Amino acid sequence: MLPDKDGVGGGGGQGTMGEDSSVTLFREYLRLRTVHPEPDYDAALRFLDGIAEELGLPIKKIEVCPGRVVSVMTWEGTNPSLKTILLNSHTDVVPVYQEHWKYDAFAAVKDSEGNIFARGTQDMKSVTIQYIEAVRRLKAEGKKLMRTIHLMFVPDEEVGGHKGMETFVKLPEFQELNIGFALDEGLANPGEAFTVFYGERNPWWITVRCPGNPGHGSRFVENTAAEKLRDDRVNPATRGSHDDFKVHVCDFCSRVCHRLNTSECFTLGDVTTVNMTMVKGGVAYNVIPAEMDVSFDLRIPPTVNLQEFEEQIKQWCKEAGEGITYDFAQKHMNQNMTSTDESDPWWNAFSTTCKAMNMTLEKEIFPAATDSRFIRAVGLPAIGFSPMNRTPILLHDHNEFLNEQVFLKGIQVYERLVVALANVPAMTFGEI
Structure with missing residues (x-):
């Protein structure tokens, strides 16, 4: 009917x-x-x-x-x-x-x-x-x-x-x-x-804050906030002298995805996922911003050492450039x-x-x-x-x-x- x-x-x-x-x-x-x-x-x-x-x-x-x-x-x-x-x-x-x-x-x-x-x-x-x-x-x-x-x-x-x-x-x-x-x-x-x-x-919602040199949008300005977030795999010719934060994240995700796709033992719940969900920064088209924020949604299995994982995030920030910090909008630590x-x-x-x-x-x-x-x-x-x-x-x-x-x-x-x-x-x- x-x-x-x-x-x-x-x-x-x-x-x-x-x-x-x-x-x-x-x-x-x-x-x-x-x-x-x-x-x-x-x-x-x-x-x-x-x-x-x-x-x-x-x-x-x-x-x-x-x-x-x-x-x-x-x-x-x-x-x-x-x-x-x-x-x-x-x-x-x-x-x-x-x-x-x-x-x-x-x-x-x-x-x-x-x-x-x-x-x-x-x-x-x-x-x-x-x-x-x-x-x-x-x-x-x-x-x-x-x-x-x-x-x-x-x-x-x-x-x-x-x-x-x-x-x-x-x-x-x-x-x-x-x-x-x-x-x-x-x-x-x-x-x-x-x-x-x-x-x-465990859901971790994290915002990474990247300071950089401001300037006029018409000029070549080194060490900008956006540069620290850039995915260098997209444009290797622009690779900076430091390791960009997003590169660390993308490399990590690639390794996890490979692990998930090549093992019959793993489901999505067994691995850590990291997804960039928000980018904020800038006031005008012709002004290079002094800071940009990028937010990530991380989902971490209860089998992962959470303290060690946060130390990894700290290291990524350190390697990505001077002054990069992060804070949590949500950080669950229960592994029961x-x-x-x-x-x-x-x-x-x-x-x-x-x-x-x-x-x-x-x-x-x-x-x-x-x-x-x-x-x-x-x-x-x-x-x-x-x-x-x-x-x-x-x-x-x-x-x-x-x-x-x-x-x-x-x-x-x-x-x-x-x-x-x-x-x-x-x-x-x-x-x-």
């Missing part, structure tokens, strides 16, 4: 136009414009309040920063003194370039193949609704779980989490949740397997990784449940950054996992979509996982 003028196609179940009610709820959530730079968080809070009432679950709201509220929906276990299970998701989504989308990015159009197009389908409103629907089904079946389940919905993940999870993990309200294990977002997998993330690269050893009770419960569903797991270090890093930073195990296989990776991309059948299968996956994790024996951790 083709979508009608409201973008609602066919399907099965009791939802809109005959589609599964879980899919209808998912599309309703996608239509909430929780998009930066001005996300409608109030709409999300009202939406979650309504769901908590439907499920008969208490919901607690904690304003961690002005206008930034974390909501926690709780399904109490039969032994509430035990360590709990956290199902975490974020409510915000990144902006869109609507001219590049085939449909309105917030209409949640479903096409004839069951693909639902909207910002947030993969990142990560699908997971939010899958958590909710898994709990709904388990409660409807009369399931009793030993450990308490917390469904957490946080703001501002897409802008770094500073006014969301990063602040919340430091508050007593977070400690009171008594979390033992957490699930958070992952990535789609284009193949048959499902990707699982046990760690993340979650165990994926079969002897670990949490991982064993997760992996054996997936294997029982004939799911192949591919374990990786997450190449970007999620709220999981803040959870791991306080010493808690966290796994990044979005049950989306046979799906192109489209987070933050144009025409982000998720197929409804993949979405529905994910609910079944979480049903099984929630039961397995919530029933990990207490004696495993000496809790009784």
Whole structure:
């Protein structure tokens, strides 16, 4: 069936136009414009309040920063003194370039193949609704779980989490949740397997400040700020007497890229990436500036010695020319990784449940950054996992979509996982 003028196609179940009610709820959530730079968080809070009432679950709201509220929906276990299970998701989504989308990015159009197009389908409103629907089904079946389940919905993940999870993990309200294990977002997998993330690269955002000799734009001026940033591989005839900073960066990136492309053992999360993202400087076309700034986005695996890496940056600055300095806009130093050893009770419960569903797991270090890093930073195990296989990776991309059948299968996956994790024996951790 083709979508009608409201973008609602066919399907099965009791939802809109005959589609599964879980899919209808998912599309309703996608239509909430929780998009930066001005996300409608109030709409999300009202939406979650309504769901908590439907499920008969208490919901607690904690304003961690002005206008930034974390909501926690709780399904109490039969032994509430035990360590709990956290199902975490974020409510915000990144902006869109609507001219590049085939449909309105917030209409949640479903096409004839069951693909639902909207910002947030993969990142990560699908997971939010899958958590909710898994709990709904388990409660409807009369399931009793030993450990308490917390469904957490946080703001501002897409802008770094500073006014969301990063602040919340430091508050007593977070400690009171008594979390033992957490699930958070992952990535789609284009193949048959499902990707699982046990760690993340550290994001370093660095600005290098290069002073130089100013002068008139019509003259040959030596040792300018721009000269210190130049990529000499582009124009070897202009090579200066010093090593330019950008040359060091490009050479480093070439070595890493070669390493990644020639080894079957490495994924993007295993290597360091450095990308120049901003250049600032100058006041007029005919004035050589006295200073130029260049900014870089670095992503560093938890296996890298961070102190030694910063020493390398210092050396690059020293070799590039006199007076070059740098400072950080963001510098994360957490290198905690979650165990994926079969002897670990949490991982064993997760992996054996997936294997029982004939799911192949591919374990990786997450190449970007999620709220999981803040959870791991306080010493808690966290796994990044979005049950989306046979799906192109489209987070933050144009025409982000998720197929409804993949979405529905994910609910079944979480049903099984929630039961397995919530029933990990207490004696495993000496809790009784």
